[in-house]
Amino acid sequence: xxxxLVTGANGQLGSALKxxxxxxxxxxxxxxxxxxxxxxxxxxxxxxxxxxKIQVIINCAAYTNVDKAEDEFNLANEINNIAVENLGIIxxxxxxxxxxxxxxxxxxxxxxxxxxxxxxxNPTNTYGVTKLKxxxxxxxxxxxxxxxxxxxxxYSLYGSNFVKTMLKLGKEKKSxxxxxxxxxxxxxxxxxxxxxxxxxPFIQTKGVEIYHYSNSGVCSWFQFAQEIMKISKSxxxxxxILSKDYKSKATRPNFSILNTEKIQKxxxxxxxxxxxxxxxxxx
Ligand SMILES: NC(=O)C1=CN([C@@H]2O[C@H](COP(=O)(O)OP(=O)(O)OC[C@H]3O[C@@H](n4cnc5c(N)ncnc54)[C@H](OP(=O)(O)O)[C@@H]3O)[C@@H](O)[C@H]2O)C=CC1
Ligand SMILES: Cc1cn([C@H]2C[C@H](O)[C@@H](COP(=O)(O)OP(=O)(O)O[C@H]3O[C@@H](C)C(=O)[C@@H](O)[C@H]3O)O2)c(=O)[nH]c1=O
Numbered sequence: 001x002x003x004x005l006v007t008g009a010n011g012q013l014g015s016a017l018k019x020x021x022x023x024x025x026x027x028x029x030x031x032x033x034x035x036x037x038x039x040x041x042x043x044x045x046x047x048x049x050x051x052x053k054i055q056v057i058i059n060c061a062a063y064t065n066v067d068k069a070e071d072e073f074n075l076a077n078e079i080n081n082i083a084v085e086n087l088g089i090i091x092x093x094x095x096x097x098x099x100x101x102x103x104x105x106x107x108x109x110x111x112x113x114x115x116x117x118x119x120x121x122n123p124t125n126t127y128g129v130t131k132l133k134x135x136x137x138x139x140x141x142x143x144x145x146x147x148x149x150x151x152x153x154x155y156s157l158y159g160s161n162f163v164k165t166m167l168k169l170g171k172e173k174k175s176x177x178x179x180x181x182x183x184x185x186x187x188x189x190x191x192x193x194x195x196x197x198x199x200x201p202f203i204q205t206k207g208v209e210i211y212h213y214s215n216s217g218v219c220s221w222f223q224f225a226q227e228i229m230k231i232s233k234s235x236x237x238x239x240x241i242l243s244k245d246y247k248s249k250a251t252r253p254n255f256s257i258l259n260t261e262k263i264q265k266x267x268x269x270x271x272x273x274x275x276x277x278x279x280x281x282x283x
Pocket of ligand 2: 064065066067103104105151152153154161162165176177178179182221246248252
């Protein structure tokens, strides 16, 4: 039996893990969100770990509102950076496995080829800055058996995400405008959750190791929206626009594609194609 603590469990990834837990009879998962266990409270985490003999932490807790983060650096930093540092310290002290999730937004999006784990980071928005600080804090503590999985454009039928926004707009509007000059790879939260649960027994690292995981294939947000409307049989027309014509507080990278070879080679995991993964979610 493995005792696993999942933080931020009411969010997208946490909910996806909850749905899959039943397939792993050798795992006892403790699903907690802010109300039960605030990751910013180090003492509470340590107590929970000791009381429940936790062996693995999957940190799904995060501040993920990209635009709002521009005005709330301190709050975003507390959750995405300082609390992550605490998790790193606790993992090292208690010799736990730690799986932390990060983002494509740590890159500035000027690359011309899919980002590998060692590529230079340089976030263009506050959310990305705080997530990168979290990564760096973990690397500094460098606990054994800790991995960071960077993912991109995560969606599910839970929480808030681009797919849910498009499904809603698809019912309400005759037409919408969506940016066509930002490209990336969407990721179905269920696919990522499956990968996490599969690889836990095989995580064995001397320090922090970074992996990239997204669904395969590439699209712009515009093409992603078009496909969402198609699968959901919405009549809403999607029109392409340029980022400069879409008003938002935070800037997003133009190129967000992650190279997923390392995680595939290391753990032999599946990477479903994005259109198939999207269909699996919506249908
Ligand atoms: N969403 C995306 O497109 C992407 C996400 N990621 C990363 O993947 C991970 C999972 O993301 P996702 O599931 O979408 O995130 P969500 O925003 O859906 O879920 C995060 C959860 O964490 C909770 N939370 C916030 N603060 C705390 C706290 N102090 N203690 C405990 N729980 C807290 C949130 O509660 P509340 O909602 O009440 O604040 C929410 O339930 C995150 O690390 C994110 O940065 C990476 C790439 C893309
Ligand atoms: C709703 C909407 C968005 N857009 C654009 C804005 C933006 O450039 C892009 C995506 O918008 P969103 O605000 O939904 O996505 P955003 O919150 O930027 O999504 C990001 O979330 C964080 C947590 C991550 O880690 C990233 O990987 C990424 O998934 O689509 C339109 O052009 N038209 C629209 O009607």
